[in-house]
Amino acid sequence: MAVDLKMPVLIVDDYKTMLRIVRGLLSQIGFSDVDEAFDGTEALKMLRTRRYGFIISDWNMAPMSGYDLLKNVRSDWELKTLPFIMVTAEAKTENVVAARKAGVSNYIIKPFSADVLKAKLKTVLGDF
Amino acid sequence: MTSKSSKASIAQRLADECLNLYRVMLDGCRQIELLRDNAFGPVVADRSVSELLEAKKETEVAVDRILAAVDKLMATDCSDADAVRQAIDVNCMAIYEACTFQDITGQRISKVLHSIRVAGTALESLHGLWSGSSGAVSPAAGLETDADSLLNGPALAGEGLDQDEVNRLLTANVGG
Numbered sequence: 116m117a118v119d120l121k122m123p124v125l126i127v128d129d130y131k132t133m134l135r136i137v138r139g140l141l142s143q144i145g146f147s148d149v150d151e152a153f154d155g156t157e158a159l160k161m162l163r164t165r166r167y168g169f170i171i172s173d174w175n176m177a178p179m180s181g182y183d184l185l186k187n188v189r190s191d192w193e194l195k196t197l198p199f200i201m202v203t204a205e206a207k208t209e210n211v212v213a214a215r216k217a218g219v220s221n222y223i224i225k226p227f228s229a230d231v232l233k234a235k236l237k238t239v240l241g242d243f
Numbered sequence: 244m245t246s247k248s249s250k251a252s253i254a255q256r257l258a259d260e261c262l263n264l265y266r267v268m269l270d271g272c273r274q275i276e277l278l279r280d281n282a283f284g285p286v287v288a289d290r291s292v293s294e295l296l297e298a299k300k301e302t303e304v305a306v307d308r309i310l311a312a313v314d315k316l317m318a319t320d321c322s323d324a325d326a327v328r329q330a331i332d333v334n335c336m337a338i339y340e341a342c343t344f345q346d347i348t349g350q351r352i353s354k355v356l357h358s359i360r361v362a363g364t365a366l367e368s369l370h371g372l373w374s375g376s377s378g379a380v381s382p383a384a385g386l387e388t389d390a391d392s393l394l395n396g397p398a399l400a401g402e403g404l405d406q407d408e409v410n411r412l413l414t415a416n417v418g419g
Contacts, residue, residue, distance in 0.1 A: 140340075143339075175350070175394055209393060213393055223406070224405065224409055
């Protein structure tokens with residue numbers, strides 16, 4: 116099935132500049148319907164009110180981290196299959212292993228390039 | 244002439260004062276140890292310096308990349324619409340990518356600020372202890388580690404995984 120570039124996307128980061136950058140990169144790739152949240156708690160509320168095609172989230176946020184958000188998403192019947200990409204500076208083996216065990220769809224280390232983001236999205240969503 | 248009971252009472256008071264002094268000195272030593280281990284010790288101080296040096300380097304690299312992209316944009320042949328469109332796409336993407344430095348350097352600086360706050364708290368506690376003022380800060384204040392022990396922030400050069408290693412880990416068998 117072809118990937119619908121019009122699908123709504125949720126990006127989550129407590130750094131406004133990072134949200135702006137990810138939004139800009141997604142726009143270049145072709146995704147223009149992008150919503151923002153500043154932490155996991157806000158993101159979870161938004162996920163329960165709108166059907167998103169995928170979510171891109173930072174890890175290190177408060178009061179709810181991206182890792183806790185991932186666990187909440189995967190334990191929610193309505194949200195558990197949502198493609199969830201972690202984009203984070205956390206680069207230790209235990210981070211990747213923990214995220215994978217929690218059900219992350221893919222994992223990008225900051226700083227990252229547009230090519231990496233696009234490749235990861237294709238891996239998760241399919242070719243576009 | 245001081246009575247026997249008076250002498251005993253004075254001796255007891257002296258003993259109590261000495262014991263208190265001993266306790267204050269012991270607490271002070273513990274505070275200094277905490278400061279050494281968590282703020283001014285060689286490991287933490289070296290780490291803080293490394294984080295700031297890395298942040299400075301990342302800022303320089305980012306600015307170079309941004310200026311290079313701007314130079315390329317300015318050198319574009321404006322009479323060629325396709326070339327202009329291509330130049331804008333490629334170089335704007337490069338500028339977005341370069342700007343991700345702000346998040347990383349922000350996290351590094353936050354780590355150093357945390358160390359400075361810990362040092363300040365420990366010094367306040369020491370001062371309170373030895374000045375005899377009430378309301379001294381708890382010795383352990385500021386040293387609480389985050390409940391999420393997976394939070395380490397950006398790695399220094401040579402530490403942490405790169406994207407290829409992460410990709411391999413995502414597909415490897417990591418067990419139940």
